[in-house]
Amino acid sequence: MTRTGQQYLESLRDGRQVWLDGEMIKDVPTHRAFRNTARSIADLYDLTHDPSHVNTLTVTGEDGGPRVHRAYQIPYTYDDLVARRQAYKVWSENSFGFLGRSPDYMASGIAGFQSVPDVFATESFDGRPNLAAYYQRMAHGDLYQAFTITNPQIDRTKPASEQEEDDLYVRAVKELDGGIVVRGAKMIGTAAVFGDEIIVGTIEPLAQQDVEYALSFSVPIDTPGLKFISRTSYEAAARSVFDNPLSARFDENDALLVCDDVFVPWERVLVYRDVRAALLQWWGTAAYANFVHQAATRFWTKLEFLSGLAILIAKANNTYELPPVQNQIGKIMGWLIVAKSMVLAAEAAYEPVPGGQGVRINNEIASAHRAMAGDVYPKVIQEVKLLAGGGLIQLPASGLDLRHPELGGLVSKYVRSPGHPAEKRMKLFKLAWDALGSEFASRHEQYERFYHGAPHVYFPAIVRDGNPGLLEQLTERCMQGYELADEPATSC
Numbered sequence: 352m353t354r355t356g357q358q359y360l361e362s363l364r365d366g367r368q369v370w371l372d373g374e375m376i377k378d379v380p381t382h383r384a385f386r387n388t389a390r391s392i393a394d395l396y397d398l399t400h401d402p403s404h405v406n407t408l409t410v411t412g413e414d415g416g417p418r419v420h421r422a423y424q425i426p427y428t429y430d431d432l433v434a435r436r437q438a439y440k441v442w443s444e445n446s447f448g449f450l451g452r453s454p455d456y457m458a459s460g461i462a463g464f465q466s467v468p469d470v471f472a473t474e475s476f477d478g479r480p481n482l483a484a485y486y487q488r489m490a491h492g493d494l495y496q497a498f499t500i501t502n503p504q505i506d507r508t509k510p511a512s513e514q515e516e517d518d519l520y521v522r523a524v525k526e527l528d529g530g531i532v533v534r535g536a537k538m539i540g541t542a543a544v545f546g547d548e549i550i551v552g553t554i555e556p557l558a559q560q561d562v563e564y565a566l567s568f569s570v571p572i573d574t575p576g577l578k579f580i581s582r583t584s585y586e587a588a589a590r591s592v593f594d595n596p597l598s599a600r601f602d603e604n605d606a607l608l609v610c611d612d613v614f615v616p617w618e619r620v621l622v623y624r625d626v627r628a629a630l631l632q633w634w635g636t637a638a639y640a641n642f643v644h645q646a647a648t649r650f651w652t653k654l655e656f657l658s659g660l661a662i663l664i665a666k667a668n669n670t671y672e673l674p675p676v677q678n679q680i681g682k683i684m685g686w687l688i689v690a691k692s693m694v695l696a697a698e699a700a701y702e703p704v705p706g707g708q709g710v711r712i713n714n715e716i717a718s719a720h721r722a723m724a725g726d727v728y729p730k731v732i733q734e735v736k737l738l739a740g741g742g743l744i745q746l747p748a749s750g751l752d753l754r755h756p757e758l759g760g761l762v763s764k765y766v767r768s769p770g771h772p773a774e775k776r777m778k779l780f781k782l783a784w785d786a787l788g789s790e791f792a793s794r795h796e797q798y799e800r801f802y803h804g805a806p807h808v809y810f811p812a813i814v815r816d817g818n819p820g821l822l823e824q825l826t827e828r829c830m831q832g833y834e835l836a837d838e839p840a841t842s843c
């Protein structure tokens with residue numbers, strides 16, 4: 352059975368070492384930097400018990416056991432893929448697309464690993480039994496998996512083993528009878544503060560000389576020695592929900608993970624000392640396609656939200672009917688329809704998981720989507736900002752100004768537009784600033800560009816996953832249709 356929101360919130364009360372502003376957080380669910388976002392995540396769990404969503408969000412377990420979140424289901428048919436997307440859509444609409452790493456993201460990845468278990472069987476270590484137990488534990492415990500699979504930006508020109516020190520990236524430093532001891536760091540643990548377990552791995556290729564770094568494991572967030580060093584909290588900086596409606600409630604936070612001599616029992620290890628399996632875990636299973644399926648559905652929701660914002664802003668400024676404004680809104684909605692169409696097309700062009708069980712969305716479209724989304728998101732933001740003009744800035748600092756006995760009247764008189772008394776207008780434009788211009792908004796722009804890797808990685812992947820030969824052939828065929836020798840001696 353899936354968890355309730357309250358059960359989820361209680362689970363955050365453990366010995367986790369979350370650091371913020373030089374302080375170790377004692378109680379995540381009540382701390383001012385995390386409490387509202389924890390509540391927003393708890394709301395997602397509550398939705399799985401809502402009679403109107405239970406059949407969309409949950410499904411009978413693989414073994415006919417209690418219901419699990421649909422993201423844990425291995426899809427076997429087109430209908431299964433559609434059902435997954437419908438579940439992603441319900442959750443993403445609850446945060447308007449602003450919780451990128453909601454629990455269904457990595458749950459999809461775990462289902463993806465389980466679709467090709469043989470990737471985890473290597474000469475040095477057979478991770479398949481651990482993978483099977485991990486899948487059961489996460490699915491039936493309805494656990495929230497965070498992940499860090501990127502090495503910190505220390506020196507990007509050097510492989511792991513040639514960095515200035517050996518333990519800058521996570522590696523095994525000791526083997527014991529019962530497991531390994533790991534040391535080093537990983538970036539960026541989005542929502543790790545809110546998770547139950549963290550999976551550590553490496554999504555980039557490692558050279559054979561980096562074999563010590565070729566490992567993957569999942570441990571509870573409160574495992575001794577794990578430290579999460581959080582970035583600035585936008586939730587803590589929010590004045591109120593009215594003033595910062597998104598940052599106050601959907602700040603999933605991002606943390607640097609430090610493994611300070613962490614003991615990892617063997618049964619928690621999935622890949623050990625194998626550079627090929629460390630890479631294939633992500634690319635040779637259905638994990639990556641499943642990630643994109645969730646992320647692309649969320650992105651579609653986010654563009655729906657931003658399109659709605661654009662329409663409301665134009666209406667508030669009474670510019671909606673102007674032809675150039677229709678042009679701008681059409682541009683934004685066009686991008687939204689591209690985003691939606693890519694999800695539907697990737698499902699329709701589904702393919703069997705190579706070497707494994709079940710199906711996945713079309714890999715070529717998945718690859719193109721992550722490039723499209725990183726490219727389009729800043730353009731959408733830019734276009735909505737252009738529509739909004741100075742109204743994003745010409746805003747009283749907070750709702751307190753409106754409530755003030757002396758100022759309130761002035762604010763009401765001058766901060767308004769047809770059909771928009773001051774409170775309604777401030778509410779809309781403060782939401783808009785939080786989505787478009789705040790520090791939270793800026794982090795979202797960076798997120799959409801980098802959460803699936805950097806552009807220098809994902810654009811070449813389109814060439815790799817596509818069929819450039821076929822494209823060449825078509826253009827060649829065009830040129831084969833005429834020859835210089837066929838031309839008259841004088842030009843026309």
Ligand SMILES: Cc1cc2nc3c(=O)[nH]c(=O)nc-3n(C[C@H](O)[C@H](O)[C@H](O)COP(=O)(O)OP(=O)(O)OC[C@H]3O[C@@H](n4cnc5c(N)ncnc54)[C@H](O)[C@@H]3O)c2cc1C
Pocket residue numbers: 452498499500501503504507538539540541542605794797798801802803804805806807
């Ligand atoms: C908000 C946010 C949340 C994230 N959440 C997670 C998470 O939950 N888990 C996780 O594991 N990761 C997460 N990531 C990290 C993400 O996986 C990385 O940012 C991504 O893999 C890109 O790596 P990088 O940031 O180190 O960029 P780099 O690889 O350092 O690239 C940055 C830039 O440097 C240049 N560059 C670097 N190397 C080269 C090269 N070889 N050739 C050409 N140009 C180069 C390019 O201009 C490139 O755009 C998150 C990132 C962001 C921004």
